[in-house]
Amino acid sequence: MPRVEFWQGNASIAQGALAAGCRFFGGYPITPSSEIAEVMAAELPAHNGRFIQMEDEIAGIAAAIGGSVAGFKAMTATSGPGFSLKQENLGLAYMAEIPLVVVDVMRGGPSTGLPTSIAQQDVMQARWGTHGDHATIAYAPSSVQECFEVAIKAFNMAERFRQPVLIMSDEVLGHMREKVVVPDRETYTIVNRKKPSCAPDVFMPYKPDPEDNLPPMASFGDGYRWHITGLTHNEWGFPTNCPEEIAKKTARLMDKVNAYRDDIVEFETESVEDARIIVVAFGSVARTALSAVRMARSKGLKVGYFRPIVLWPFPDRELEALAEKAGKLIVPELNYGQMVNEVERSVHGKAGITQMSLVNGELFQPSEILEKIEEVAR
Amino acid sequence: MPRPEVMSWLRKRFFPHLWCPGCGHGIIMHAILRALIDSGKTKEQTVIASGIGCSSRMPGYIDACTIHTTHGRSLAFATGIKLANPELTIVDVMGDGDCTAIGGNHFIHACRRNIGITAVVMNNNIYGMTGGQASPTTPLGAKATTAPYGAIDPPFDVCKLAQGAGATYVARTTVAQPVLCEQYIKNGIANRGFSVIEILTNCHTQFGRRNNLRTPVDNLNFFKKNSVPLAKAQGMTPADLEGKIVTGEFVKREAPEYTDLYRSLVERIGGDER
Numbered sequence: 066m067p068r069v070e071f072w073q074g075n076a077s078i079a080q081g082a083l084a085a086g087c088r089f090f091g092g093y094p095i096t097p098s099s100e101i102a103e104v105m106a107a108e109l110p111a112h113n114g115r116f117i118q119m120e121d122e123i124a125g126i127a128a129a130i131g132g133s134v135a136g137f138k139a140m141t142a143t144s145g146p147g148f149s150l151k152q153e154n155l156g157l158a159y160m161a162e163i164p165l166v167v168v169d170v171m172r173g174g175p176s177t178g179l180p181t182s183i184a185q186q187d188v189m190q191a192r193w194g195t196h197g198d199h200a201t202i203a204y205a206p207s208s209v210q211e212c213f214e215v216a217i218k219a220f221n222m223a224e225r226f227r228q229p230v231l232i233m234s235d236e237v238l239g240h241m242r243e244k245v246v247v248p249d250r251e252t253y254t255i256v257n258r259k260k261p262s263c264a265p266d267v268f269m270p271y272k273p274d275p276e277d278n279l280p281p282m283a284s285f286g287d288g289y290r291w292h293i294t295g296l297t298h299n300e301w302g303f304p305t306n307c308p309e310e311i312a313k314k315t316a317r318l319m320d321k322v323n324a325y326r327d328d329i330v331e332f333e334t335e336s337v338e339d340a341r342i343i344v345v346a347f348g349s350v351a352r353t354a355l356s357a358v359r360m361a362r363s364k365g366l367k368v369g370y371f372r373p374i375v376l377w378p379f380p381d382r383e384l385e386a387l388a389e390k391a392g393k394l395i396v397p398e399l400n401y402g403q404m405v406n407e408v409e410r411s412v413h414g415k416a417g418i419t420q421m422s423l424v425n426g427e428l429f430q431p432s433e434i435l436e437k438i439e440e441v442a443r
Numbered sequence: 444m445p446r447p448e449v450m451s452w453l454r455k456r457f458f459p460h461l462w463c464p465g466c467g468h469g470i471i472m473h474a475i476l477r478a479l480i481d482s483g484k485t486k487e488q489t490v491i492a493s494g495i496g497c498s499s500r501m502p503g504y505i506d507a508c509t510i511h512t513t514h515g516r517s518l519a520f521a522t523g524i525k526l527a528n529p530e531l532t533i534v535d536v537m538g539d540g541d542c543t544a545i546g547g548n549h550f551i552h553a554c555r556r557n558i559g560i561t562a563v564v565m566n567n568n569i570y571g572m573t574g575g576q577a578s579p580t581t582p583l584g585a586k587a588t589t590a591p592y593g594a595i596d597p598p599f600d601v602c603k604l605a606q607g608a609g610a611t612y613v614a615r616t617t618v619a620q621p622v623l624c625e626q627y628i629k630n631g632i633a634n635r636g637f638s639v640i641e642i643l644t645n646c647h648t649q650f651g652r653r654n655n656l657r658t659p660v661d662n663l664n665f666f667k668k669n670s671v672p673l674a675k676a677q678g679m680t681p682a683d684l685e686g687k688i689v690t691g692e693f694v695k696r697e698a699p700e701y702t703d704l705y706r707s708l709v710e711r712i713g714g715d716e717r
């Protein structure tokens with residue numbers, strides 16, 4: 066029997082992580098994400114896990130990477146300023162291919178910005194925050210129920226692809242309480258990282274298996290000896306300056322996500338079949354957008370709704386097909402235009418795009434989006 | 444030639460190493476390996492962690508579980524590894540810049556937690572890897588590429604810093620005393636909590652060149668001439684100690700180790716093995 070809970074978004078992410086098998090959390094408190102750390106601090110010691118509050122966010126992600134290297138499913142959680150601090154070590158996790166889940170509960174920025182107000186200004190930071198080429202997987206839940214679900218998926222992706230996976234939540238979602246139907250364990254899949262089966266002396270930590278182009282990962286302490294470095298390395302994990310080896314490594318970092326793009330991309334639609342206008346929104350804004358779309362439908366307007374659940378990789382082909390049919394898109398987001406650039410890239414000029422930006426610490430009102438729909442419909 | 448056991452701990456596939464001929468970092472690596480072997484450690488259960496710098500390249504050369512992290516952050520990674528698996532022996536090797544500049548915060552917090560990690564601080568008073576810039580341990584008046592007129596920033600005393608922050612084993616020696624290096628590292632590994640062994644080492648290439656210590660031999664002679672054992676130093680005046688390197692074991696004390704405290708917490712709340 067599924068259990069019913071009444072959780073905040075932040076607690077729901079923490080509970081989803083625990084359900085996924087997360088047993089290590091390293092972090093540093095920051096509003097509006099601290100409840101994730103607080104739930105982990107209470108639950109992990111009781112469930113054979115490890116919790117540690119580190120001296121700053123840099124150390125929080127470092128400890129989490131260390132936990133993952135030693136065999137645990139590990140997570141860290143933060144918000145704007147802390148997400149900025151984590152970027153260098155996030156890059157190490159991409160380069161060294163360490164599974165990890167990083168939660169960013171978005172608040173207003175830049176800098177200390179608006180600690181207790183919603184924003185969606187970290188979309189591009191999620192994609193390109195750390196320097197260098199890497200492929201990003203980022204979830205953007207829009208309900209407390211979905212916080213639980215994407216936490217499980219994020220761990221599954223991190224373990225499968227041996228890389229960090231981001232959850233981009235926001236202040237409103239993080240603090241909102243909603244009903245969560247906690248699914249029975251049999252109803253969802255849990256992925257654990259692929260372990261090496263070879264003898265320790267021949268283990269090459271970055272040699273992908275031919276069948277899936279993904280390398281297995283040993284843990285420190287389980288009998289394998291291997292080297293981890295943030296320097297660009299060969300299949301032994303040793304630093305390299307050889308152009309072929311550099312090209313091969315970087316290409317594989319990109320291909321992990323590109324080649325499996327269809328397994329990763331997720332989105333939700335409503336009323337798009339006959340739509341002449343589609344509202345594209347994510348996170349908390351998508352909730353407002355959906356109300357506006359339903360209000361417009363009740364007024365007889367042919368309007369649809371498209372919500373990326375995975376922001377990176379962006380559901381570009383899927384949106385393009387729908388946009389071409391509809392001809393018009395409205396993209397409301399709580400920033401000066403971040404996801405809208407991806408929308409533009411996706412639709413290749415096949416639809417007119419109306420951008421809606423709001424940066425005042427608040428959410429759009431459904432009536433504001435409805436007005437824009439009516440204006441565009443005219 | 445190092446002992447055959449030492450040779451078996453080297454990752455020969457990884458050689459040649461990048462250290463300059465005569466760099467003191469090699470002496471320290473040798474001492475660490477002898478200490479690990481004599482302490483009965485296995486490669487599979489030993490982690491060597493580091494940040495970024497010439498010194499921090501060491502883990503690559505050692506055939507254990509090795510992690511070369513980001514500049515200054517290795518202790519934070521090592522803390523995660525130790526908490527995840529307290530059975531592992533962790534030696535964290537750091538340069539003076541790595542440990543006391545960018546990594547200063549992680550260093551004092553690792554001392555404060557008294558987590559079971561042995562930190563070996565390879566202090567050559569300079570940023571070797573990036574070409575001889577000043578570090579927080581560059582002596583007053585010494586020249587560096589970013590202190591061309593002589594350093595005016597007062598330097599840190601790594602051992603006092605470690606002692607003040609709560610490390611339970613703190614010792615200092617120089618690469619001119621490889622047997623003591625090995626002995627102190629062994630004592631550090633035997634200590635259950637956080638250990639700091641500061642080893643003064645030579646970067647003749649970047650520090651010596653600008654400070655009249657051009658060759659490795661000049662540096663070793665300098666270390667020999669200026670080292671004062673702790674017992675002797677206690678009878679000397681501050682004026683006599685000016686410019687001297689006080690060596691010895693400064694702290695050896697018992698205090699609860701962090702992962703032991705974590706385990707007791709789990710027991711206290713009746714944590715399960717799920």
Ligand SMILES: Cc1ncc(C[n+]2csc(CCOP(=O)(O)OP(=O)(O)O)c2C)c(N)n1
Nearest residue numbers: 495496497498514538539540541570571572
């Ligand atoms: C975040 C960051 N800042 C700066 C650097 C450049 N950098 C590399 S090594 C180093 C200092 C190395 O000095 P030290 O730690 O004393 O080690 P040594 O090379 O002398 O052994 C610096 C500044 C870096 N790699 N990362």
Ligand code: SF4
Nearest residue numbers: 462463466497571646
């Ligand atoms: S530059 Fe200095 S620290 Fe680096 S390898 Fe050469 S002598 Fe050693």
